[in-house]
Amino acid sequence: MAKLSYKVPSSLNRSFLDHEITLSKGGWAAKPSPIKQLLFFGGGVLALLWFSTSTFIASSGPVAITFFILWGLSAIAYFGGLMQTKELRIMRVPAFLAYLPLKARHVFTRRSSNPSDFSSIVGIDGIDEDGLIHFSDGGEGRAYLIVGSASYLLFDKDRIGILNRVDSFWRKVETACEHSFITTKEPQRVYRQVADLERRNQALRVRDPDLIELQNEQYDILTQHVGGKFTSIHQYLLLKGKNAEALRRGHQVLQAEVGGSTLMVKEATMLDREETLPMLRVFYQGTEDDLLDLKASLN
Template sequence: MAKMSFKVPSSISRSFLDHEISLSKGGWAAKPSPLKQLLFFGGGGLAVLWASTSTFISSSGPVFITLFVIWGLLAVIYFGGLMKTKELRIRKVPAFLAYLPRSARHVLTRRSSNPSDFHSIVGINDIEEDGRIQYSDGSQGQVILIVGSASYLLFDEDRISILDRVDAFWRKVDTNCEWSFITTKEPQRVYHQVANLEARNQALEVRDPDLIELQNEQYDILTRHVGGKFTSIHQYLLLKGTSADALRRGHLVLQAEVEGSTHMIREATMLDRDETLPMLRVFYQGIDHGLVTPRASLG
């Protein structure tokens, strides 16, 4: 039976400092606080007290000392606050300092520029002919075009079946393989229609000019209008394994799910190199006229 509500489980990487302590049974302090936050507040308060009494600040006058204490306590409270991930805000400071230099915020991608900065962002060494992605950290990945079964028009029975199937699926996924779902809005795919039109062209026994012109008109409509101006939502699955064996196991789990049920994934098509490049290009190059708006979610 599907659950009526869900919660984010606690991380298995929790340490002793992540244990939450409630200071009182009522009021603002009733909300549990992790031990690391309490230690940060205590250490920060002591540091402000020491700086205001044992450094040059102690001889700067009562007004300046008062302002410094207020500023220091506010800084401790702000940087000791919790983010949505229950990490202290001070954890953002190293990333902020690394982002301050202008060279860290602007990456040149000219042909004459050093490609090291751009490669550090992408992290991809090569994409093989079959679509296998070789990452710089030694991991391997594969992009798969998928079609799901979710819809606003689902009956309650179907919704419950899908939730049960998805819940059971994630329980058997290997942690050595990442599953990243990527949703894009891009021009409709007309490969099959164009291939069918070409097959009809090859099957023509009479090369009548009017028929040829009609087929050319249909080709222009498919490629320039349907495949160029009309957009639709596409969803991809990026499997990234820590090794070739981990990626293979991820493929087997996905294949078993597609063959066993259509509740979670109805269709799955593995992309080769020529199909993977345009999908990845969305994130690093974009498409003219703003036709593509990518949105990624980690499963």
């Protein structure tokens, strides 16, 4: 039976400070608290007492001292609270300070803008012939053309099986490898049909002009009409690992999923360099001329 709700699983990277203890069997202290939260509360209260008695706050008067203690206790209670991931709220303060400047909240991607900010996030240094992507932050990635099993015509049993399989897959995925799903609308891929047509051409024993003309007509229909004017939805999966080892483990998990079941991913085809470039054009470039510039810059 598919789950109606999901929760964030506990991290395997737990330390001694993450262990939870219960201070009392009843009241507000009955809720288990991690050791790091208790240490934060204790250290915060001691620091508040020191500021109230040994600094200029001690000579500011009873009213000011009272307001300072109330403000300090409120700050300790708030920043010492736990988020859904069992992390203290104070752990988000460095990220908040980095996000606070207006410049850090906007990345301009106009043609006339400085590309340094955008490149620092998703910049690519190069793509190998086999499709291995080298990112500017030191990570490595690969792109896959995938085919799923989702459909409006699914039976309830199949839908539940897909949900359970997807839940099982994400439990095996490591955080060191990012999974980005990219959906585009592109001309239909006809390379298999063109290859089959070429095999038929090579197998012709009688080079009759009418047969040659018929094959040329079929080739024009495939390349110019079906593969040029008729578009369909394509879905890609971009794996980006922090390093080569993280990417290798992410590839193994995906390969095992494709080989073990067709519920989540029915087919996954690894893309080489020439197939990866058009897919990245959706984010990096916008026209055919820009795609040629992208190819030239990565050569």
